[in-house]
Amino acid sequence: MKEYQMEKSKVYYTDFRTKLGEGLPTKLKRLIKKAGIGDIDMDQKFVAIKMHFGELGNLGFLRPNYAKAVADVVKEMGGLPFLTDCNTLYPGSRKNALEHLQCAWENGFTPLTVGCPVIIGDGLKGTDDIDVPVEGGEYIKSAKIGRAVMDADIFISLTHFKGHEMTGFGGAIKNIGMGCGSRAGKKEQHSNGKPSIDPEACRGCRRCQKECANNGLEFNEETKKMTVNTDNCVGCGRCLGACTFDAIEFINDAATKELNCRMAEYTKAVVDGRPNFHISLIVDVSPNCDCHAENDAPILPNIGMFASFDPLALDQACVDACLKCDPLPNSQLSDRMHSDGFCDHHDHFENTTPDSEYKTCLDHAAKIGLGNRDYELIFMK
Numbered sequence: 001m002k003e004y005q006m007e008k009s010k011v012y013y014t015d016f017r018t019k020l021g022e023g024l025p026t027k028l029k030r031l032i033k034k035a036g037i038g039d040i041d042m043d044q045k046f047v048a049i050k051m052h053f054g055e056l057g058n059l060g061f062l063r064p065n066y067a068k069a070v071a072d073v074v075k076e077m078g079g080l081p082f083l084t085d086c087n088t089l090y091p092g093s094r095k096n097a098l099e100h101l102q103c104a105w106e107n108g109f110t111p112l113t114v115g116c117p118v119i120i121g122d123g124l125k126g127t128d129d130i131d132v133p134v135e136g137g138e139y140i141k142s143a144k145i146g147r148a149v150m151d152a153d154i155f156i157s158l159t160h161f162k163g164h165e166m167t168g169f170g171g172a173i174k175n176i177g178m179g180c181g182s183r184a185g186k187k188e189q190h191s192n193g194k195p196s197i198d199p200e201a202c203r204g205c206r207r208c209q210k211e212c213a214n215n216g217l218e219f220n221e222e223t224k225k226m227t228v229n230t231d232n233c234v235g236c237g238r239c240l241g242a243c244t245f246d247a248i249e250f251i252n253d254a255a256t257k258e259l260n261c262r263m264a265e266y267t268k269a270v271v272d273g274r275p276n277f278h279i280s281l282i283v284d285v286s287p288n289c290d291c292h293a294e295n296d297a298p299i300l301p302n303i304g305m306f307a308s309f310d311p312l313a314l315d316q317a318c319v320d321a322c323l324k325c326d327p328l329p330n331s332q333l334s335d336r337m338h339s340d341g342f343c344d345h346h347d348h349f350e351n352t353t354p355d356s357e358y359k360t361c362l363d364h365a366a367k368i369g370l371g372n373r374d375y376e377l378i379f380m381k
Contacts, residue, residue, distance in 0.1 A: 007372075008313075008372065008374045008375055008376045009308060009309070009310035009312075009313035009371060009372045009374070009375045009376070010035070010036075010308060010309075010310075010313075010375065010376050010378055011306055011307070011308040011310070011313050011314055011317040011375045011376070011377050011378065012031055012034055012035035012306065012307045012308065012378045012379075012380055013031075013304055013305070013306050013307075013317070013321075013377055013378065013379055013380065014027060014030075014031050014304055014305050014379065014380040014381070015303070015304040015305075016283070016302050016303075016304060016305070024065075024066075024305075025065045025066060025068065025069035026069070027305070028066055028069045028070070028279075028281075028305055029069050029072065029073050030380065031305055031307050031380055032070065032073060032277070032279060032307045033073065034378075034380050035277075035307035035308060035309075036277075036309065037073060037077075037156075037277050037307075038077060040077070040154060040275045040277065041275075042074060042077040042078050042079030042154060043077070043078035043079070044078060044079075044080065045078075045079055045080065045153035045154055046079075046080050046082070046151065046152045046153050046154070047074045047079040047080060047081045047082070047152060047153065047154045047155075047156060048081075048082060048084050048121075048148070048149055048152035048154070048155050048156065049067065049070055049071060049074070049081055049082065049083050049084065049116075049156045049157075049158055050084055050085065050121075050149065050155065050156065050157045050158065050175060050176060050179060050180060051067060051083060051084075051085065051157070051158040051159070051160075051175070052085060052159075052160060052175065052179065052290045052291075053083075053085055053094070053100070053103060053104035053107055053109050053118075054103070054107045054290050055092050055093055055094065055103070055290060055291055055292060055293045056092075056093040056103050056106060056107070056293060057293035057294055058290055058291075058292055058293055058294060058295045059295055060160070060162065060284045060286040060290055060295030061107065061160055061290045062158065062160045062281060062283075063108070064107075064108040064109050064110075064113045064114050066158065066281065067083055067109065067114045067158060068113065068114045068115050070156065070158055070279065071083070071114055071115045071116040072115055074116075074156070075115070075116075079154065081115075081116040082116050082117045082118065082119045082148075082152075083104075083109060083114055083116060083117070083118045083119070084118070084119050084120070084121045084146070084148055084149060084152075085100070085104075085120065085121060085179055086120065086121040086122040086126065086146040086149070086179060086180055086181060086182055086183075086185075086186075087100055087120060087122055087125075087126035087182070087183050088126075088183070088186070088291065089183055089186045089187060089190070089213055089214070089234065089236050090211055090212070090213045090236060090238045090291070091210070091211065091212075091213045092291070092293065093293075094291075095126070095183075095213070096124060096125055096126065097120040097123060097124045097125075097126075098124070100120050101118065101120060104118050105118075119148050120146075120148070121145075121146025121147070121148040121149040121180060121182075122146035122147065122148070122149075122182035122183065122185075123146070123147065123148075125183075126182055126183030126184075127182065127183065127184070128146065128147045128148075128182070129144045129145055129146055129147055129181075129182035129184060129185060130144075130145055130146075130147050130150050131143070131144060132144075132145045132150060132269040132270070133269070134265045134266075134268055134269045134368075135268065135272060135368075135369075136268070136368040136369055137265045137268070137269075137368065138261065138265070138364075138368070139258065139261050139262045139265055140188070140189075140262055140265040140266060140269070143181065143185060143188075143265065143266045143269035143270075144181060144182045144184045144185035144188060145180050145181060145182065145185060145266070145269060145270055146180055146181070146182050146185075149180045149270065150270075152274075153274065153275075154274060154275045154276070154277075155270060155271055155274060155275070155276040155277075156276065156277050156278070156279070157172050157175050157176050157276075157277075157278045157279065157280075157311065158175075158279050158281075159171055159172045159174075159175040159278070159279065159280040159281070160175075160280075160281060160283070160284070160290060161280045161281060161282045161283075161285070161306075161318045161322075162284070162285050162286045162287075162288075162289070162290065163285065163286060163287040163288060163289075163299060163349055163352050163353065163356075164288065164289050164349075164353075164356065165237060165240050165287075165288050165289065165353050165355075165356060166237040166240065166256055166259065166353075166355075166356055167256070167259065167260060167263070167356060167357070167358055167361060168349040168350060168353070168356040168357055168358030168359075169315075169318075169319060169322070169349050169358055170289050170290070171280060171314070171315040171318055171319070172267075172278045172280055172311040172314050172315050173263060173264055173267045173311055173312070173315055173361060173365060173370075174263060176266070176267040176270050176271065176278075176311060177189070177262075177263035177264060177265070177266035177267035177270070178263050178266065180266065180267075180270045181266055185266065186236070187234050187236075188262070189259055189262040189263055189266060190234050190235045190236045190237070190259060194228065194230050194233050194235050194255065195228055195233070195235070195237075195239055195240060195248050195249065196228065196248070196249060197225070197226050197227060197228060197247055197248050198246075198247045198248075198249070199223070199225045201245050201246055201247035202225045202226050202245065202247040203245050203247070204219070204224040204225055204226065205245075206219060206226065207242045207243065207244070208226060208238075208239035208242045208243050208248060209226060209239075210242070211238040211239055211242040212233075212238065212239060213236075213238075214232050214233065214234050214236075215229060215232045216228060216229050216230075216232045216233030216234065216239075217229065217233075217239060226247075235255060235259075238291075240355070249355055256355070256356065256357045256360075257357060257360040260357065260358065260360045260361035260364065261360060261361070261364040263361060264361050264364045264365040264368060264370055265364075265368060267311060267365070267370060268365075268368055268369070268370045271311065271370075276309070276311075277307070277308075277309055278307065278308055278309070278310070278311045278314050279305070279306070279307045280305075280306045280307075280314055280315075280318050281304075281305050281306075282300075282302065282303035282304060282305075282306070282318055282321060282322065283302045283303075284298055284302070285298045285299055285300040285301075285302075285303075285322070286298060286299070287299050287331070287332040287333065287352045287353065288353075296331070296332055297328070297330055297331045297332075298328055298331060299327060299328060299331040299332060299333035299334075299348065299352055300322055300325050300327060300328060300333075300348060301325055301326075301328060303321050303322065303325065304321070306318055306321075308375070310371040310372055310375070311365075311370065311371055312362065312365045312366060312370050312371030312372060312373060313371055313372050313373065313374070313375035315362065315365075316362060316373045316375060317375050317377055319349070319358070319362075322348055322349070323347065323348055325348075327348060327351075332352055333348060333351055333352045336351055336352065336354075337351060
């Protein structure tokens with residue numbers, strides 16, 4: 001399929017500076033209105049606002065105040081908003097709807113604080129999904145998407161833009177494609193990647209095993225080393241983020257590249273055929289996903305808020321903005337840059353996690369017609 005040809009997409013941007021009497025939630029409202037969200041007919045229509053509620057213990061996720069700002073604008077336009085996310089593959093506080101809702105509430109996302117209901121998109125056990133055809137899909141012909149996500153008339157993504165240990169960064173495509181997949185959908189996206197463990201580097205601490213939900217890691221009591229059960233491993237990458245000794249790596253980068261392509265195709269399944277709008281905030285740029293039960297010090301400064309009708313242009317604009325910034329000291333990125341034998345990839349995200357890769361995701365998203373990598377950046381004071 002030929003790469004999508006179109007004129008430049010518009011991406012609207014503002015920084016985190018405020019003036020007397022206008023807080024950041026109000027500024028976010030102004031931004032999304034300027035970006036054209038008002039052109040969508042929302043009158044008495046269900047509007048899904050997809051975001052990440054944060055894992056318990058993690059404080060890097062977006063504050064509920066930002067979600068309320070978006071929900072308030074939707075209600076001003078006559079829409080019926082709800083916040084949503086789907087359950088996870090791995091152990092933690094979001095693998096079923098009961099735990100997921102409890103986690104969301106503890107992290108501040110309640111109907112009272114955000115002004116709308118909070119609904120888990122793939123149901124109680126993560127099995128309430130629907131098969132959605134992927135037009136032009138090369139890896140996925142039918143994506144398994146949470147039913148509540150697809151039942152919505154209008155789709156909005158609200159993304160915390162940050163680093164990610166496998167996909168380089170977590171942006172709009174990651175939030176939508178991986179986030180809206182049911183548990184089966186997430187497994188389908190991850191399925192080809194299998195890690196390997198360097199026995200010399202492994203300390204036998206078992207941290208990685210605690211992150212595995214699929215019995216994909218087995219501890220050898222004789223050698224006191226961890227091993228991979230490739231029959232059970234789904235390649236979700238949680239072990240990679242858990243290991244602080246660089247003992248775990250993926251067998252080949254094609255696995256990550258395929259994950260990127262599948263994620264782009266899942267995103268296309270979610271947004272095709274209905275009005276959609278996308279918002280990303282580059283703030284508290286932690287090196288890893290908000291799925292972790294912790295958030296390390298930010299690797300980059302707080303840059304701003306971005307909005308667009310084009311999720312691909314939005315991701316491209318955000319990563320471009322990040323690459324123009326200087327790394328923050330006392331962070332995973334700066335530590336790696338000053339470590340012995342450092343190899344400079346000339347990319348903040350790859351320097352933070354050298355085994356990660358994101359360019360294939362953007363390339364494939366353009367190829368299948370998800371959006372446009374060429375954009376016009378419009379600044380709002």
